[in-house]
Amino acid sequence: MTDILLQVENLKTWFGSGAGAVRAVDGVSFEIKRGETFALLGESGCGKSVTSLSIMRLLSQPAGQVVGGRALLEGQDLLRLPEVKMRDVRGGRVAMIFQEPMTSLNPVLTVGEQICESLRRHRGLKGEKAQAALLELLDAVGIPDPRQRALEYPHQLSGGMKQRIMISIALAGEPELLIADEPTTALDVTIQAQILELLRTLQKERGMSIMLITHDLGVVAELADRVAVMYAGQIVEQASVREFFNAPQHPYSRKLFDSLPDINKRKSKLAIIAGSVPNLGQEFKGCRFADRCELAWQTCRDVEPVWQISDEGRGIRCHLYDAQLLSGRPVSQVAPVVVEEEVVPEKANQQISLLEINNLKVHYPIHKGLFKRRVGQVHAVDGVSFNIETGRTLALVGESGCGKTTAGKAILQLIRPTAGTVYFQGTSLNDLRGESLRKRRADFQIIFQDPYSSMNPRMRVADIIEEGMTALGVEVSRQSRQARVDELLTQVGLSPSMKYRYPHEFSGGQRQRICIARALAVNPKLIVCDEPTSALDVSVQAQILNLLKRLQDELGLSYLFITHNLSVVAYLAHEVAVMYLGRIVERGTVEEVLQNPRHPYTQALLAAVPVPDPDSRREISPLKGDMPSPIHPPAGCHFHPRCPHAMPICHDIYPGETVLSDKHRVHCHLYQDSAC
Amino acid sequence: MTTKKIIGSVTLVFVAASVLLVFAVSFLPVKFVVLWTDVLIFILCAMCMGFAAYASQHEHLRAPWREVARDRVGVIAVVFLSAYLVIGLLDSVHFRMPLPDVKQSTEQQYSNDVLSVLDWMATPVREGVEKSYSAPFAAHLYVKETVDLPDGSKVRLYPRLQHGGAHLNNPEQERSGDILNTSLSSIFEGMVVWAVLTVLLISWLARRHHRPVSEMFGLVMRGRTEIPWHVILLATAILILFAMLAMNLSGKYHIFGTDKVGQDTFYQTLKSIRTGLVIGTLTTLVMLPFAILAGIAAGYFRGLADDVIQYVYTTLSSIPGVLLIAAAILMLQVYMATHPELFETAAARADLRLLFLCIILGVTSWTGLCRLLRGEAMKLREMDYIQAAVAFGVGHFKIIGRHILPNVMHIVLISIVLDFSSLVLAEAVLSYVGVGVDPTMNSWGNMINSARLEMAREPIVWWPLLAAFIFMFVLVLSANLFADAVRDAFDPRLRRSGLRACL
Helix, strand or coil: CCCEEEEEEEEEEEECCCCCCEEEEEEEEEEEECCCEEEEECCCCCCHHHHHHHHHCCCCCCCEEEEEEEEEECCEEHHHCCHHHHHHHECCCEEEECCCHHHHCCCCCCHHHHHHHHHHHHHCCCHHHHHHHHHHHHHHCCCCCHHHHCCCCHHHCCHHHHHHHHHHHHHHCCCCEEEEECCCCCCCHHHHHHHHHHHHHHHHHHCCEEEEEECCHHHHHHHCCEEEEEECCEEEEEEEHHHHHHCCCCHHHHHHHHCCCCHHHCCCCCCCCCCCCCCCCCCCCCCCCHHHCCCCCHHHHHCCCCCEECCCCCEECCHHHCHHHHCCCCHHHHCCCCCCCCCCCCCCCCCCEEEEEEEEEEEEEEEECCCCEEEEEEEEEEEEEEEEECCCEEEEECCCCCCHHHHHHHHCCCCCCCEEEEEECCEEHHHCCHHHHHHHHHHEEEECCCCCCCCCCCCCHHHHHHHHHHHHCCCCCHHHHHHHHHHHHHHCCCCHHHHHCCHHHCCHHHHHHHHHHHHHCCCCCEEEEECCCCCCCHHHHHHHHHHHHHHHHHHCCEEEEEECCHHHHHHHCCEEEEEECCEEEEEEEHHHHHHCCCCHHHHHHHHHCCCCCHHHCCCCCCCCCCCCCCCCCCCCCCCHHHCCCCCHHHHCCCCCEEECCCCCEEECHHHHHHHC | CHHHHHHHHHHHHHHHHHHHHHHHHHHCCCEEECCHHHHHHHHHHHHHHHHHHHHHCCHHHHHHHHHHHHCHHHHHHHHHHHHHHHHHHHCCCEEEEECCCCCCCCCCCEEEEEEEHHHHHCHHHHHCCCCCCECCCCCECCCCEEEECCCCCEEEECCECCCCCCCCCCHHHHHHHHHHHHHHHHHHHHHHHHHHHHHHHHHHHHHHHCCCHHHHHHHHHCCCCCCCHHHHHHHHHHHHHHHHHHHHHHHHCCCCCECCCCCEHHHHHHHHHHHHHHHHHHHHHHHHHHHHHHHHHHHHHCHHHHHHHHHHHHHHHHCCHHHHHHHHHHHHHHHHHHCHHHCCCHHHHHHHHHHHHHHHHHHHHHHHHHHHHHHHHHHHHCCHHHHHHHHCCCCHHHHHHHHHHHHHHHHHHHHHHHHHHHHHHHHHHHHHHCCCCCCCCCCHHHHHHHHHHHCCCCCCCCHHHHHHHHHHHHHHHHHHHHHHHHHHHHCHHHHHCCHHHHC
């Protein structure tokens, strides 16, 4: 039994008290062996973070209470340890890293001081010795020039660097167990690949255990040895990663896989999980997933499934795997329900250009000093050209800070472009001012990333949807507007009776639907979708993607789809443009760009996306370094400092456009000759 | 439809009130005097009622107030504040008593003294003027006087008061017993009044929630109701007991003593309540338009508008406020001295000075809120819903009215409530410096100002200061506690720190 490091038994954490207490964690048991990576997988609100906080005893008191269970760290129950001893465990034996590296570091202390704090507390190192240990740690997490970096403040470091510093603080106490709570969610894919690689090497070198908390199947496949799926406060399935990815057993796990968008599912609807996570403030009678499960029968609603462990050590909480109960299943349902594979025919390319962008530039001046002299400018968007045809989707892909959102807003004239032209159906939007621009606004609309901040919390849904119609005079009479609101709500899959509610009464996915309805209200031809699904869970993302696809087919909409998520691109887009530091480096049809990427950046971006398949664990070394600042973009090709194929010419000259096919264009010196 | 109904009912109430007022004016044998601050106070009250009616129809406005009502400390503060408010409002209805017809003229003559309803209710206390200082509950003056005895000799002694304890034959022996008796009977009366109120409240609640009265009684007493009625009842009990004690005792004694000219100090403190409330509320009324318009304009339009507004408020806030106030008040004083014909009564003069003080305080104090609103508007204009509105081509002023203003109202509200107590204190300081309200007007600042000399006397005269202190302390404390409750209820971070944030 010595190889078991942490054993959690029947952990129960409730918020509040009495009958209405929220059972955030309700009887969770698992064990973590030495040197293994254990992943806790689940969507937001399933209780995975609360589980880790309960083990660390970091729950916000007095709201959260551990009401039962044990968490044995080598036989010692952490939940009953006095607080003084617990402080030795935290950071010393069990360390934790958090999702948001920006807010986890103290901005007024140098990173060196923050690491030394942990060294002093847990290893009693001071002075010279601490300094040596500090440099060793920074080196271990792959920080270049550690002596210099140790003296810097958090704001001087990039997001990826900060997460590395967080990891080095966690490592300072030489922990046996590292709890990583969504360690890469806030990071870009290329940085995520770096951090995952780092965690993997560190684990190999130090032999520590990692408890990985994540919602991303790809990350699990990359890193974990064993995985437990959480749903509504319980673990519903537990297996080794290989078994799990080969054959997920629980209906919920299967649904999670089905709702992942990818290029092979382009022609069909994504599977969705109907309904939403049940309210945890109640006593459950049957299976918690029963209401959303297509395979459920009466027993599922009456009898709570028990935790069963199969011979191979796989655990599952589902009646489908209980031979005794399964026999009682109505015959009509025994036949596997075939998920309706609705084939959506791709419409013929109509080749009518709707939007044409030429050499679009948005520069922000930087003013400094007493007289606000102009000392430089941020090249947020620096010469972007593309066009979108009617009824087609162009995906603008890039990492955060590459200027893709700015480009979207500049097209809508929410930000006035510095240079370049935007032609919408032949009209130059740049030249429109005041009233004439206002009249055209009905034609192009926007959907935002964060469904929580994109609606005025003080307005009712009907008023929100109506706002555009009133402003643009789409429907003149009040009755017809109200009728239109009802129609729109139905169109996006909500009930018209919801229109008198306030936004806070809706879930994230429902809010995004309302935002779509609001945009549709003025009958636009083009919708700029600014990361519309990145704040949503996978199953909800599938719903929104399905909706967007259906609306495109029904209404012939064009989308400019701004995203960093390549699997969404593969599912939804017709054409792709990859942006790096304000410029498009490659564009073409989805098949061309995703299956035959030419630009080294596109290749790196694609390689960095974690694939939900443990067998395809890549050996590609992730892209080095961070994206440079758009204030001082590198001379020559912007990508050359990070490019594995950089040549001397890349340092000096920005590569021109190379036409590879009808649609496929790339800006890279590697292909210049072939075109000549 | 519902808003229409509300507007309708509010107008109805107003019409009814004004009809009643006209009725009263024409039939009562008094001449009503409408002072400037009275008008503003009643406008303010009407605005508050209008807002309450509006808020009750809008869930997002009603929810935080419900939160305030659930806060135990908050409701205690509300009970005490409303007691002050009632006194202040009673003191804001002014009239002039008719004079007895001496000259047999056809036209009715009115007294030059402008009285308020409060004055009228407290007539015995107001008219019970002694010669000079007397201590609380004293039956004799605090200073020795030479008295002619019937036999012609002169003695220096502490003469009996004309009103305080005048009903006693032998004050030394009877006084404590009399005080005790009066107190006990007032406590008993207070209990009866409270019990009646409690029964009325519980039966009202019972009818509202459709429950039997006995069950409702149990719920209320055990604190199982949504609004902590048991706490409210407790606070009311304390308030009623003190009110009864003060009422009964002040009829017989000067419970807070008398001042230099023999006026009852308790009466003066009561009169000071209105001054404090007027300063605390009207100043905000003056300040709000500046702060809201300038703050939102600066934050939303940025650019030149922002530069100009920032420049104005930075300049204004770098001039010491007291300097501006002193200058304005002195100018007003000169103006009033040269134009005595404009003011019919002394009260009107004092009132105009009070109003001016409010205005000038408001002009000097809008910068803080303006700065806050500028920052908030700057944050909000980048919010996605404002961007969406821009994408719909909604006009700037509509965006401000529909999206920005409702989303900064909580800040405005919090700062009004927070500013209130500091303004009440500011009045005290300004009057002490000599640029506050008119010296003839009762105010805590003036009481404290005169206490400067009283504290230097031997033996020391301490009660005016103590009386002013107690009343001001209770008002400021309950205003602060109320402000805390309001801020907590409106702060989205605190609200979110409940269950949802933990999960």
